[in-house]
Amino acid sequence: NIASVVRALYDMGLADTARALIIRTEDAEVSPGAEAWSSWLCGAACVGDADVESRAWRGLATASGDGLPYDGPRQVAVLNAAAVRALATGHPDLAAVALDGLGDSANALSAHLWRRLGRQSRGGASDSPGDCISPRGNCSDELKVAQLLMFGAPIGSADALLSVAEAYARDDVVAAEVLGFGVGARGAVLDAALQAIAEGALLKLHEFSPH
Numbered sequence: 001n002i003a004s005v006v007r008a009l010y011d012m013g014l015a016d017t018a019r020a021l022i023i024r025t026e027d028a029e030v031s032p033g034a035e036a037w038s039s040w041l042c043g044a045a046c047v048g049d050a051d052v053e054s055r056a057w058r059g060l061a062t063a064s065g066d067g068l069p070y071d072g073p074r075q076v077a078v079l080n081a082a083a084v085r086a087l088a089t090g091h092p093d094l095a096a097v098a099l100d101g102l103g104d105s106a107n108a109l110s111a112h113l114w115r116r117l118g119r120q121s122r123g124g125a126s127d128s129p130g131d132c133i134s135p136r137g138n139c140s141d142e143l144k145v146a147q148l149l150m151f152g153a154p155i156g157s158a159d160a161l162l163s164v165a166e167a168y169a170r171d172d173v174v175a176a177e178v179l180g181f182g183v184g185a186r187g188a189v190l191d192a193a194l195q196a197i198a199e200g201a202l203l204k205l206h207e208f209s210p211h
Contacts, residue, residue: 002036003035003038004039006021006036006039006040006043007039007042007043009043010039010042010043010047015043015047018040018043018044019051019052022040022052022055022059023055026055026059031059031062032059037056037057038056038060040053040055040056040059041056041057041060044056045085048089050089050091050094053089054086054094057078057081057085057098058097058098058101060078061074061075061078061079061082061101072105076110077143079098079099079101079102079110080099080102080113082095082098083096083098083110083113084113092117095113095116095117096117096119099113107150108150109150109155112155141174141175141177141178142178145168145175145178148164149161149164149165149168152164165179165181169181
């Protein structure tokens with residue numbers, strides 16, 4: 001199991017060996033699967049290795065757990081995330097590499113990221129809601145909510161984003177679950193608890209166990 005090996009290497013402080021392994025994996029054109037790429041992502045982020053993290057993002061974008069290529073919407077989401085992460089860590093060159101991998105699949109968020117790089121959009125990227133699609137298959141609910149938020153709120157406005165998210169969650173139970181909002185009985189309990197606090201927080205984050 002490559003994912004277990006990668007995690008063990010980082011746990012033992014052997015980041016250089018993990019780096020060598022990902023390079024060998026690429027050279028051999030091996031597709032280790034989403035879990036392995038995710039292990040490199042986490043390990044590289046922890047040790048601050050932006051190059052390996054970028055390689056892992058690209059690997060995650062091009063192959064799923066069954067070794068088959070990701071479809072367009074998921075690939076776009078992964079590579080946009082790679083570009084966001086690269087910009088956040090001060091590596092615009094790696095962000096450009098990620099966005100270049102989108103080709104004609106680029107969307108409005110891709111266009112925004114190109115502007116962050118001070119360059120014009122490439123491929124099919126535009127700011128029009130017209131490039132919003134209807135995702136199918138795995139992660140379709142999450143991708144749909146991400147698209148609705150992207151086209152429903154101006155980029156850079158946290159208040160607008162939260163307002164749109166709350167509106168979607170109020171009107172759509174699936175969207176509420178994707179966003180982690182309390183619905184039904186759980187939501188009623190949460191609302192009662194928040195109302196009982198004289199000066200409640202504007203935003204409450206809660207982590208639920210997958211079990």
